[in-house]
Amino acid sequence: MTPALLTPPATGAGPRGGDRTDRIVGVVQRQGALAVLVAVVAVALAVFPDFRSLDNTGTILVAAAPPMLIALGMTFVILTGGIDLSVGSLYVLGGVLAAWASRHGAVAAVLVPLVVCGGIGLLNGVLIARTRMAPFIVTLAALLGARGLMRALSDEGSTTYLVESDTFGRLGTGSLLGVGYQVWLAVGLVLIGMLVLARTGFGQSVYAIGGSEDASALMGVSVRRTKVLVYVLSGLLAGLAGAVNAAKLGSGVTVLGAGMELDAIAAVVIGGTLLTGGAGSIAGTVAGVLLLGVIQNMINQVGDLNSNWQQVISGSFLAVVVVAQTVLNRLRRVQ
């Protein structure tokens, strides 16, 4: 190799004030949601005697599994700087499709929603990556389209398909070591998602595109392929979440799930992922989903409190997080 330079170092790594601010800001951004989750759980344990029961913990986790799957896909999308509004509709469509297909067996009940929802995700991705249309508009169109498809399939909601495969039904009702199958599924996919994001070229591309699309393209990242993939992933996970929920309820319910996309976005952002993309983590999203789930559970425990308060509280959390993100980012820039 060539001899090292004789010139003095251009830039030192010396301990600078800004450096520390940067590091602290980074930690708060990454671990903020987890800290709040711990605090909220501590409060819940102190205030609600029933909160600590194993039963209740199981309820929270089972209820959180489908939102977790959706939010997992949304994390990838938002990290690239995009947004996917279609996942709520895909979730409902996936549920109806799973129940409808369950007469052909458990395999069909899982595959059909995956193929259809993954296909719609592919369409989203191709439109966004090829035509450079705004993800907001493309996925809004997909939201409306998927909702229409679901309505047509269920005759305006008047036909409810029941789950006719016991094997498939057990996906929603069975448990292993006292923990529901869907929780294991969510945990497994979250772990795989973390590995993919942190340790594969695809994961690096996701962060790079969100950080700077132009720079990524110049550095040879295949921007289009990565974008298509994240929307496919998001569609697949939404469809799977719908199927899991249908298995749990025993039918394809057409009225639930509207607004799920917004809950997923809220969980991702509360988890510390920048809405502009480029920074964030799945661990944060997990904390965000659980935080929203625990709040819902606490409100249910109060009993006579209207469950709509959950949305008020989630909304407030979101507002606080977004303000905090803005302040933290400014701190970083000022240094």
Add this chain to the structure above:
Amino acid sequence: MTLLEVAGVSKSFPGVRALDDVSFTLRPGEVHALVGENGAGKSTLIKVLTGVYRPDSGELRYRGEPVSFAAPMDAQRAGISTIYQEVNLVPLMSVAQNLFLGREPRNRLGLVDRGRMEREARDILADYGVTTDVRRRLGALPLGAQQMVALARAVMIDAQVVIMDEPTSSLEPREVQTLFGVIRRLHARGIGIVYVSHRMDELYEICDAVTILRDGRLVHTGELAGLERIELVSMMLGREMSPARRQGFTAFAGDHDADDTAPPILAVTGLTSRNRLHDVSFDVRPGEVVGLGGLLGAGRSETIKAIGGAYPIDGGTIRVDGEDLGRPSTVRAVAAGIAVQPEDRKAEGIVAGLSVRDNIALAVLPRMSRLGIVSEARIDAIVQRYMTRLRIKASSPGQLVGDLSGGNQQKVLLARLLATDPKILLLDEPTRGIDVGAKAEVQSLIDELAGEGLGVVLVSSDAEELVEGADRVVVLRDGAVVGHLTGDRVTTEDLMAGIAAAAAPSEDPA
């Protein structure tokens, strides 16, 4: 043997011929300066070399073979790397990730091997004088270090050719020396370097050859060593040096009757902005036009913007009519009577989607309204007055500004400034990109305004416009005042001599 060669390349865009039969040759191990003023065609040539643009005609040859790059990636894969003026990396990712993005080392399972990536990144960057923690966010590094990371990345991918577009514009002097160290090393390895910069001292320190472009055409190419600085400058600016003050190239009438004893209306002292402006001071008296001369990147636009409160400064004072503006802001500048016409008319000036009337009224709206309700009649009166006075050719005040010619757009912009009743006009390239007739009109208008007692600061890359339009010229180089031309010395010859002069020995980095 030649490494990279373009032969007879032309490239046109709607309305402009950006490159006209340009040829350029880069040999292995050569550091080749590419110079020219704004619009000379440098960036177009770079984009042709790197596959961003495809030439309309002419040939690109790389290592003796004709090539055609469909995309920047193809050029990169072939070994032609570019380091842009603005660092093109991902600030939110770590230093190591940026260095290895797309080529991360893998472990046996095919997963990214972070440990190895960070170790290798540390070793590579140490060679470039960057000794930071490679796990840090790139954006947290000083710009100079970011530039080094970009350079390290470019060289890592077996580059044969490295194109550097104003690499030193954001570097500290010490960082510049580190960069030059790296360039010398690349030179020794036989890598060809295209070096774009406007800093004369740097060009003469590091470059072997030079190619000068002007208005899309090749003006000169050859060894740098035998070329006098002043010849280089005059070829860039494209003017015969003339010792005469006025030759009648422009519509400027002559000296303005500024009262030399009158107190200055604008007094700038010690204006300093990190890396960009160093202790810039000058005065403008009422009725006087002061020109700011210098090459691209000398700090002319920055000075104008700083006075207008739109460019951050670290020190210096701006006084209007003897009164200190304090910490500059655009609001304060406007309130004090400073009006700025920005260099980039389209991006920072006119609002193309609004009508002539609305564009003119934009800046005076706050004064034309009571309780937030705008007085339409008063606006119409003002708009009418300035449309007549500046002879703005529009079908009606309702015509969209985007549909007007460049000259008329410029006049609309001037009308907007004048409607605020300013005391000081800062004009950055007021006649660029407008036709000859409109140019003459704008020039006489500047004369007229000065005649009415306004203080005018004029920036122009057109040397004749500058010397004929200004009563005095302040010459800037690398962000510092290097000369003051007054009286009979306001000539293109003196201007170019001022620009070309070598830095004083004490400033010389070597």
